[in-house]
Amino acid sequence: MSIFSKKQTKKVVVNAENHGYKPDVITFKSGKPAQVKFIPSDNMGCMNEIVFKDLGIDKVLDGKNEVVVNIPTDKPGTYNFACGMDMFHGKVVVK
Numbered sequence: 543m544s545i546f547s548k549k550q551t552k553k554v555v556v557n558a559e560n561h562g563y564k565p566d567v568i569t570f571k572s573g574k575p576a577q578v579k580f581i582p583s584d585n586m587g588c589m590n591e592i593v594f595k596d597l598g599i600d601k602v603l604d605g606k607n608e609v610v611v612n613i614p615t616d617k618p619g620t621y622n623f624a625c626g627m628d629m630f631h632g633k634v635v636v637k
C-alpha cells in the first residue's frame with residue numbers, strides 16, 4: 543500500500559430538482575490528496591456546469607459521466623463551487 547492509496551474521495555449528487563448539490567458542504571483533512579466526484583442525475587437542469595472560481599476550474603457535467611475535481615489540501619481553506627449560472631452553491635472545506 544502506498545501513500546497514494548490514502549486519497550480522500552467524496553461524492554456529491556447533482557440534482558436540480560432536489561435543491562442542487564447533496565451534500566452541499568464537503569470536508570477534507572489537509573495534507574492528503576482529495577477529490578470530489580460529482581454524480582449526475584436525471585434532473586440536471588442548468589447544473590450542467592460546475593465552477594470552482596477560486597481554483598480556476600470550470601467543467602461540463604453532461605448528465606452521464608461522473609466528473610472528478612481535485613482539491614488542493616496543502617493548507618486549510620474553503621473553496622466555493624456553483625453551477626454555471628451561480629444559482630446553486632456548495633463548498634469544500636479543508637481542515
Ligand SMILES: [Cu+2]
Nearest residue numbers: 588625627629
Ligand atoms: Cu444554475
